[in-house]
Amino acid sequence: MMSTEFLIQTRENIDEMKDNAFQLTQAEAPGKEVLLGWLRQMLLIREFEVRTMQAYQNRLIGGFCHIYIGQEAVAVGSIAAVNPDDPIVLAYRDHGHALARGMDPKYCMAEMFGRIGGCAKGKGGSMHMFDAEHYLYGGHGIVGAQTPLGAGLAFATKYEDEVIKGGKSSHVTLCYLGDGALNQGCFYEAMNLASLQDLPVIFVLENNRYSMGTSIERGTSMAHDLRVKSEAHGIHHAIVDGKNVIDLYKDFKSIADWCREESRPFFVEAETYRYKGHSMSDPRKYRTKDEELVEESNDSIASLKNYLSEEYDVASDALKQIAQQVKAQVKQAVEWANNSPETPMNELYKDVFTDHWGPYAGTSKPEMLDEGGA
Amino acid sequence: MMAVATAERVIEFRDALNEAMSEEMRKDNRVYLLGEEVAEYNGAYKVSKGMLDEFGARRVIDTPISESGFAGMAIGSAMRGLRPIVEFMSWSFSLVAADPILNNAPKMLYMSGGQFGCPIVFRGNDGAGGQLASTHSWCVESMYANVPGLKMAIPYDAYDAKGLLKTAIQDDNPVFFLESERLLSTTGHVPVEEYTIPFGQALTRRSGTDCTIISFGRPLHFCLEAADELAKEGIECEVIDGRTIRPLDIDSMVASVKKTNACVVVDQSWSFASVGSEIASQIHACCFDDLDNHVFRVHSDDVPTPYAHNLEQAYLPNSRKICEAVRQATYNA
C-alpha cells in the first residue's frame, strides 16, 4: 500500500500539469464583458434560489428541493468552458446548472410549481430539470445514477462524430456529481468504461464536503486525496478552486480542450461549499456555525465583484444595477410560473411511450387520453 | 400474542419502530443497525433517534451512499449468524441494491441446501411521499413480493409497527419491512408490555356486510375514508388489513368475502403483475361461487409517478377511486 505522505507529495497540481505532465494549454483569462456576464449569471442563480426557498416555504413548491447557493461559480465557470452543444448531466441539485446553461428561469420555476409551463411540464420537479434545447440531459434523483449516463452521452457524441459522420470526435460531456456519489459503485464502473472506451467526459466532482449530514471524511476512504479514485482507471485528476470563477474557468477550459482533442475522460474536483442545508428540512447540526461563516466569507460572488471593481474600475452603481435587473427577472419568473396553468390531467398518461399506446384498463382506453391531444 | 394494555400509552409510529429495534438490540447483541444517516444524524426521518447514544458506533452504523455495498455486507454478516437491520432511507434506493437483496438474501438458504440462512431485516419508507416524482416514489411490494424466500410486512399503525418489526427481527429469514413516510408521525396506542404480532394474521379494521376491501399499509387510510363515505350511501364495507404480504393470510380474506360476496383490493403499486392481481386471483379461485361480481382492483395509475401535485393526487389510489370500485362491485348485490 502506498503511504499517505507519498500520495500527498506526488499529487498532481493543475499548474504542473499545464507546464509539463501532458501539456494542458493555458487558457486565456476572459475580459470584462464576459466577467460581467458571469457575475450576472451567478447573481441570477443566487436570487433564483432565494426565491425558490420562499416559494417552498409558501408551499408553492413541493417534494425535495436542494439549494445551490454557495456553489454558483462551479456551474457558471465550467459551463462557460464548453460549447453550448456539449452535453450536461447531473444530480438533483440542479437549478444552478440549468440557469447557467441558459434555461429561462421562468421555465425552471414553473417546473417546481408543477405547472405545464415547466421545463418538463411539471412532471419532474426540482430534482429533474431537463432541457433538450440546451443539451441538458437532466438532473437525476438517485445518487450516482447520472455518472454512467454521462459516460453514455460521451459515448454517443463520439459515436456520432466518428462512426456516423466519419469525422473526429469533437464534443465533451460534463457530468457533475456530489461527494456522496463517490461512494456509489456505478461511478467506478462509469470511469472504467469511460477509460476503456476513450470517452470525452469530464466527471466534475462538486466537493462541498458533505453528503446530507455525513462529512466526506466519514463517508469516503482516501478523502484527503481523491486523485486515487480516478487514477485507478487511468483517468487524470485535477483540483480546481470552486470559489473562484475565473481560475475555475481557466482550469476547466484547459481540461475541456484537452479532453476534446484527445477524446479522453477527466476527473475534476471543485472545492466548494453549500451554504444552506442539504434540502429544505435540515437543521445542519453536523457542522459548526464558525465553519459556515469562514466558508461564506470566501464567497465567489463577492470576490468577483471585488475583482471587477479593482481590475476594471466597474462602479458599484453598475454592479447594483445588475443585481436589480436580476431581481426583477426572477420576480417576473415567479409571476410567470404562478400564472402558468396547472398541468392538465391528460398529461398524466402522456409521455409514457413515444406513441400513444396508453395504459389500458381492461379493454377500454382511459378517458383521459381522449381529452385532447392524445 | 396481543397483550392486554394496562394503561393507554400513545406514541408516534416512528417511536414504535425505534422501540422495536432498541428492545431487540438490548436482548440480542447479534442485532445491529446500519444505513445512511442512522447514527449521528439520528436517522433521516428520526426513526433511530438516540440509538447511537445507547448502543454505540459498533452497533448503530452510518454507511456511505453505497446501497449495494452495505446491503451486501449485511447479508454476508447474516450468513455468519449476525442479525442486521438494514435501513434504506427509501425503498426507492433499494433498487441500487437489487442484486444482493433479491439474488442473495432470499435464496441463500435454498441455494446452500439449508446450510446458510439469512436472518436480516431490510426496512425503510415505501410509496409516494409528497411530490417526490418518479425515482423517489417507488412502491416495491409487487416487484419484490414476486421473489420466493422473503417475507414482507407492511404496518399501518404504531401498534403494528412495533409488533410486526419485533417479529421481523426475531425471524430467521429475510424480512422486507415496508414503512411509509406519510405514517411516521401518526400516533397510536402502544402498550408498555412487550408484545409481538405473528406474521400471516390479517386484521379486520372495520366490520361490514356488503363488500370486503383488502389492503396494506398507508392505502388503508383511504379505504377507511371510503368506507365512511360509502356507509352514508348504505354500503357497509369490511376493511381488512393484510399486515403481511408474504405470508398472506388469504384464509381471513376468503372468510370475509364469503360473508360479503363482493371484494375490492387496494394496492398502491402498479396493477400489472401485482400484489393486487395475486390476491384477486386467489379470491376468484376460492370464492368463485360466492362473488356477486368479479374482484375489482384499485392501484396507482400505470404511469411513472408525476411530480405535479394535481397529477400525483389523481395518480394515487385515493378514496374516490375506492368508492367507485366498491359501487361497481356491489351494484348488482
Ligand SMILES: Cc1ncc(C[n+]2csc(CCOP(=O)(O)OP(=O)(O)O)c2C)c(N)n1
Ligand atoms: C441511491 C440514493 N441513496 C440515497 C439518496 C438520498 N440522498 C439524496 S442526496 C443525498 C446526499 C448526497 O450528497 P452529495 O452527493 O455530496 O451531493 P450534495 O447534496 O452535497 O450536492 C442522499 C443520501 C438518494 N437520492 N439516492
Ligand SMILES: [Mg+2]
Ligand atoms: Mg456533497
